[in-house]
Amino acid sequence: MRQTDEIPTPRGPARVDTDVPDGGYTTVLVLGHGAGGDVAAPDLVAVRDAVVAAGVGVVRVTQPYRVAGRRAPAPAGHLDEAWTAVLAVLRERHPDVARWVVGGRSSGARVACRTATAVGAAGIVALAFPLHPPGRPERSRADELRTGLPTLVVNGDRDPFGMPQPGPDVEVVTRPGERHDLRGDPAGTAEVVRDWLRARGWTPS
Template identity: 35%
Template sequence: MAFDAIAGVAHAPAGDETGIVLLTHGAGGNRDSPMLVKLCDEWASRGWLAVRYDLPYRRRRPKGPPSGSATADQAGIVEAVALARSLTKGPVLAGGHSYGGRMTSMAVADGLAVDVLTLFSYPLHPPGKPERGRTEHLPLITVPTVFTHGTSDPFGTVEELRSAAALVAGPTELVEVTGARHDLGSKTLNVPALAVDAALRYCDPNPAKFR
């Protein structure tokens, strides 16, 4: 399969794909995270090829927190985007949950070219430690960036995240999930649909519109 090299699982649309979406997991998770599965199903239902994949540290061992270097995990994201670019002439979107989203955002800040960055429960700081913000690279991001965040997330309040998003050089949108914590679980809102709707607003055939 095309995505075996990145330990990826593809959700294919019914017809020809519009483009490819790449999503990866949080620090303690893997590609089979229920949220990633739901997100990829939603993207596929909208005509996109959606791929959920494991970061390099998760490919090395099935459980546990990130091990090795963040640089190696970012290299895995670069590899995934390069593979997607080789398979489609359409847009390539990338992002992930928590740690996976943060690593993707750092790769994009370092020059990785994606059309839209979609981040879920961005870990703005460790719980209870707002002084340890993870925002240094955000001003280097120039592509449209969508943050989907729960209002009860201990890794950052919505107000803190809104301030952090203002640092991004490209256009941003914040999807607030009322009452949700870090897992973005909600009994009243269709989180995947809201997140995909927001990202699609930036998938314009004329990228210059957002520069």
């Protein structure tokens, strides 16, 4: 079942594309988009397809600035505020969901990491996590990954934004030949995410 609608936030309406499997589901994966992109990015769509087929609900969230037609990203605080508001409404809409996993690609992955504890997430899926601005490794964002929650990072080995390092709760999967857009093999990236969820018992199949 697929549904698209909007959720009001303090930063304007966010759009949510909800896909749920036929039958019951106890886990929902909520995904955000990159700074100048949208939820139709190949990796996000492939993850949606693979995860829904495995019995997990997926919600792709379009931030208010993109709904308003702007490409320049909103400040981090505004992104986090809107995302947190969306998660609160989603929890009300899906009261029987036992487990919420948050994530996204690039900027969306950073938002998910920064807010994961506040929204009560069980884990994080970070696609193309931008470890640092291109050519600026001294401006590391590694601290954002240190949430204490189970975290999957999927990055290409040619990503100019860098490659995060694994940690006690952070698993890093390198996709050979991929750059920041992860467009080379979206289905392969989606399989990594599905298998990670499955290994934790978060999928029914």
